[in-house]
Amino acid sequence: MADDIWILGITMTKFGKHPDKDVVDLGAEAALAALADAGVTMKDMGVLAAGNLMNASAGFGQQLQKQIGQTGIPVYNVANACATGATALRTVIMAVKAGECDMGLAVGVEKLAGAGLLGANGPKSDKKVFEPSGRFGAVTNTDGRIGTNTMPGVFAQVGMEYGHKYGGTSFELFARISEKNHAHSTLNPLAAYTKKMTLEEIMNDIMIAYPNTRPMCSANCDGAAAAVVVSGEKLKTLSLEQQRRAVKVSASVLTSDPWQEACQVLPDVNTLTRMAATQAYEQAGVSPQDLDLVELHDCFATAELVHYDNLMLCEQGGAVDFFNSGAPFRDGSLPVNVSGGLQSKGHPISATGIANIWEICHHLRGEAGDRQIEGAKVGLAHVIGLGSACGVHILEKSALAA
Amino acid sequence: MAAAVPIVDYLVLGDDPHLVAHECTGCGARFFDRRNACASCSGTEFQDVRIATTGELKAFTIVAFAAPGVPVPFVAGVIDCDGTSVRGNVINVEPDPDHVHLGMKVKLATYVVGTDDEGTEAIGFGFEPIEN
Numbered sequence: 050m051a052d053d054i055w056i057l058g059i060t061m062t063k064f065g066k067h068p069d070k071d072v073v074d075l076g077a078e079a080a081l082a083a084l085a086d087a088g089v090t091m092k093d094m095g096v097l098a099a100g101n102l103m104n105a106s107a108g109f110g111q112q113l114q115k116q117i118g119q120t121g122i123p124v125y126n127v128a129n130a131c132a133t134g135a136t137a138l139r140t141v142i143m144a145v146k147a148g149e150c151d152m153g154l155a156v157g158v159e160k161l162a163g164a165g166l167l168g169a170n171g172p173k174s175d176k177k178v179f180e181p182s183g184r185f186g187a188v189t190n191t192d193g194r195i196g197t198n199t200m201p202g203v204f205a206q207v208g209m210e211y212g213h214k215y216g217g218t219s220f221e222l223f224a225r226i227s228e229k230n231h232a233h234s235t236l237n238p239l240a241a242y243t244k245k246m247t248l249e250e251i252m253n254d255i256m257i258a259y260p261n262t263r264p265m266c267s268a269n270c271d272g273a274a275a276a277v278v279v280s281g282e283k284l285k286t287l288s289l290e291q292q293r294r295a296v297k298v299s300a301s302v303l304t305s306d307p308w309q310e311a312c313q314v315l316p317d318v319n320t321l322t323r324m325a326a327t328q329a330y331e332q333a334g335v336s337p338q339d340l341d342l343v344e345l346h347d348c349f350a351t352a353e354l355v356h357y358d359n360l361m362l363c364e365q366g367g368a369v370d371f372f373n374s375g376a377p378f379r380d381g382s383l384p385v386n387v388s389g390g391l392q393s394k395g396h397p398i399s400a401t402g403i404a405n406i407w408e409i410c411h412h413l414r415g416e417a418g419d420r421q422i423e424g425a426k427v428g429l430a431h432v433i434g435l436g437s438a439c440g441v442h443i444l445e446k447s448a449l450a451a
Numbered sequence: 452m453a454a455a456v457p458i459v460d461y462l463v464l465g466d467d468p469h470l471v472a473h474e475c476t477g478c479g480a481r482f483f484d485r486r487n488a489c490a491s492c493s494g495t496e497f498q499d500v501r502i503a504t505t506g507e508l509k510a511f512t513i514v515a516f517a518a519p520g521v522p523v524p525f526v527a528g529v530i531d532c533d534g535t536s537v538r539g540n541v542i543n544v545e546p547d548p549d550h551v552h553l554g555m556k557v558k559l560a561t562y563v564v565g566t567d568d569e570g571t572e573a574i575g576f577g578f579e580p581i582e583n
Contacts, residue, residue, distance in 0.1 A: 166516060177568040179456050184484035186460025188573050189564060193521035194458065195575070196538040197514045202527055205512035210529065213509045213553040220548065259513035259548060308491040311536030313482060315510060315529045 053281035054142050055295040056444070057152070058087025061404040064272035064395035065241040066162040072101050072109065072273075076158035077116045079273035079400075083154065084117075087277035088291050091118030094277075095150020098125040098140035100133035100157045100399035113156060122150075131348065132432045133157055134274060134402025135303065135440025141278045142301045151283035157404075158273035159397035165269070166257075168200040168435075201258035201266050201349060203435070206315050208260070208351025211358070217369035218354065220260040224251045226372060227265040227350040227392055233379055234389025236420035241270040241395030265350035267391035274403035293449045296410045299333035299427075300443035306436075318352070318433050322359035325441040329429070330361075333443040337361045340383060340443075341425040342412055344405035346433045347390040357385070360431060360441075379420070387412075387420055402440055405430040413446040458564055458575040459483075468561045468576065469504050472535060473497040481535050504559040505581065506532035511553070513546050526551050530578050542577030556581040 060082040062075055070078070076099070084090055099110035110124035123144075129136040134157030141153035179188035192198045212218030228248050234240040246264055254262040279287075284295055304325040309317045330336060337360065345360060347353035354368045362383055363371035371377065377385035388394045388408040391401065409428035411417045426446045433439050457463070461470050461483045472481040477494030481502075488495050511528035514521075526541035542560060544550050557578035564575040 166518065179567045179571050179573050181456075181460055186485070188456055188458055190520075191458065193514070193517050193523075193525060193527075194540065194564060196529075196540065197512065197517065197525075197527035199514060199517055201516070202512045202514045206510040206527070206529060209512065209553060210510035256513075256515040258515060261512075308480065310480070310534075311529065313484070313490070314536045314538045 054146055054298040054301065055279050055281060055284050056276055056298060056406070056410055057089065057279040057284065057291060057295050058083045058085070058277040059275070059403070059407045059410050060086050061239060061274040061400065061407045062272050063239045064270050064397060067160070067271040072104065072158050072160050073112050073116055075160070075271060075273040076101070076109065076113045076156050079158065079275035080113060080117050080154060080156050083275035083277050088288070089152065089277060091120055093152050094120065094122055094154045096123055096125070096141055096144040096153035098127055098137040098153070098155045100127045100137045101159060102128055102130065102133050102398045103159060103161070129438040130434025130436050131346070131396070131398050132303070132402055132434030132438035132440045133399040134404070135432045135442070136402065136438065138276055138278070138403055138406065138442070139301055139303045139440060142298060145278050145280050151280045153278050154275060155278065155403060156273065156275040157399035157402060159399045160271045161269040161397050162271045163269070166199055168198050168203065197258070199258060200435070201261045203316060204349035204352045205258045205261050207318055208349070208354055210315065211355045211368065215366040215369070220252065221248070222369065222372070223260045223265060223350040223354065224248055224262070226353050227251050229378055230347060230386050230390040230392045231264060233387050233420070234393035237389050237394060240389040240393055241268050242393045243389070261349050261351055265392060267348040267396035268393065270395035270397055272395060272397035272400045272404065274400040274407055276403050276406065289449070293447055294414055295447050296413050297445040297447060298442060299335065299445045300329035300441065302328045302332065302441045304439045316435055316437055318435070318437060319355060319359050321437055321439040322356060322431065322433065323361070325439045326360045329441040329443050335427055335443060339427050340429050342384045342387060342409065342422045342428045343431070344386055344388060344408050344428070345431040347386055347392055348396060348433070350392065353386070353390070356431065360429065379422070384422055387422060402432040405432065406442055406444065409444045413444060414450070453566070454571045455574050456571055458573050462574070462576050464561070464574055468559060470502040470537060470559070470576070471499045472502055474500045502535050502537060503533035506530040506537065506557060506578065508541065508553060508555045508557055509536070511541060511551055513548065513551065530557055540577040541579070543579035
C-alpha cells in the first residue's frame with residue numbers, strides 16, 4: 050500500500066464554448082496536457098478513470114483511449130453528478146493507494162454550452178386519463194406544482210434555509226458573493242467569463258429563481274480537466290524537477306448524503322460536506338486556519354454561503370459574518386474561489402472536480418501569474434454532486450519546492 | 452360533482468384534506484413516497500401518519516424560469532409542519548419577496564389542477580398564508 054499520494058501533472062482546458070471540438074477532443078486535450086505536465090506518457094499509466102456525465106453510458110474512457118493510447122489498462126467510467134471529476138480522481142487515488150499501480154490518469158469533460166436549465170423535468174403533457182404512477186403515485190407532472198426540480202430553485206432554497214436558521218441573509222448579500230467571484234475571474238484567462246460585474250448589474254439581471262439571478266448561477270460551458278496521480282515511492286525515482294512541482298494530496302475524501310429529516314424533501318448538501326471536510330482535515334492533519342485558499346462548489350451564489358460553514362471556514366452559523374469580514378476575497382484572510390468559481394469560471398460538470406484541484410495546484414506551484422495567492426502552501430477543493438456526492442481534497446506544496 | 456383524484460397518493464381528499472406520511476415503526480423517520488426500506492435505519496415496517504395541515508415556511512424560492520409548460524412565477528418552498536418537513540408551493544399569495552417571507556405561517560389548501568378526458572379532476576395542494 051502506498052503511503053502518500055501526489056499530483057504529478059494536472060491541467061484544465063480553457064472553459065467556454067468549443068463548437069469545433071467534441072467531448073473526446075476536449076478530453077484528449079486535457080489528458081495529453083496533464084501527461085506532458087507530469088513528464089510521463091500513457092505507457093506509464095496503470096489505471097484510467099474518466100467522467101463525462103451527459104454521455105455516462107457511452108464508455109467515454111475507452112473512446113478517449115482510442116485517441117491517446119490503448120494500453121490495455123483498466124478503465125473506470127465514473128458518474129457522480131457534479132462530483133464526477135472528483136470521483137474520477139478519487140478512483141485513481143484509491144487504485145494507487147491500494148498499490149495496484151504507481152501511476153494513474155483521471156479525466157473529466159463536459160460539453161454544456163447552451164444547455165440551458167438543468168434539473169427541469171421538461172414538458173410532459175398531462176395524461177388524458179389520470180392514473181397514479183411512480184413512487185408518489187402522481188397523476189400528472191408535479192414539477193412546479195409541488196415545489197421545483199430546477200437547480201437554481203433547489204439551491205436558492207438551500208441558501209434561504211440557512212438564512213432562516215441563522216439570519217442575516219438577503220438578496221443583496223447573495224448578490225455580493227457573486228460580485229466577488231465575477232471580480233476574481235477577471236484574472237483567470239481560462240475562465241468562461243472574465244467580466245467584472247457591479248452589484249447593480251447582478252441584482253438587475255434576469256431573475257432565474259429568487260434570490261438567484263442569471264450571473265449568480267453556474268455558467269454552463271464546455272471544458273475538460275485531467276490529472277496524473279503518482280505514489281510517493283514512485284515519485285522519489287523521478288527527476289528533481291518533477292518532485293519539486295508535484296503537489297501532495299494530503300486528504301482525499303468522498304461522501305454521500307446520510308439520512309437526515311427533510312433530506313428527501315430538499316436535498317441536504319450540508320451534512321455530507323461537513324462530514325467530508327471533517328474527515329479531510331483529520332486525514333491531512335490540518336485545520337481550516339491552515340488553509341491559504343479554497344475552491345468550493347459555488348454552483349449558485351446561495352450555495353457558496355452555506356459551504357463557508359460546512360467546510361468550517363467559520364464558526365457554525367457564522368457564514369454571513371465571515372463573508373462580511375472580507376475573508377473570502379482574494380486579498381482577505383482565506384480567499385475563496387479566486388478562479389472565479391462556477392459562476393464565472395464556468396461549470397462543465399465532469400471537469401469541475403478536477404479543475405478546482407488544478408486551480409489549487411497552480412497556486413501551490415507558484416504558477417498562477419496575476420492571480421497568484423502569494424506564499425500559498427495548503428489549499429482545499431470541494432465539489433457537490435446533487436443526489437448527493439461530496440468530494441473534498443486537501444493539497445499541500447512540496448517541501449522540495451522553492 | 453365531478454370525480455376527483457389527488458395529484459399524489461399522499462394527499463388525502465374529502466372534508467378535511469391533509470397529507471399522510473409513511474413513518475418507520477423502528478426509528479420514526481417519515482417519507483412521502485413508496486418505500487422499499489427505511490433510509491435512516493433500513494427497517495421495513497411503516498405506518499401511515501397524518502401530517503399537520505399548518506406550518507412555518509423554512510425555505511423558499513420564487514421560480515421565474517422553469518421547464519416549458521410550467522407556469523411561472525411560482526413560490527416553491529419547504530414547510531415545517533409540526534416537525535415534519537413538507538415540499539410544496541406557497542399559493543394564494545403574490546409571488547414576490549414583499550409578500551413571501553421566511554418564517555411565515557401557512558396552512559394546507561387544495562385546488563383543481565386539471566380535468567382528464569373522463570371528467571375526473573386532479574386535486575393539487577399548496578400552502579397559503581394564514582391571515583393574522
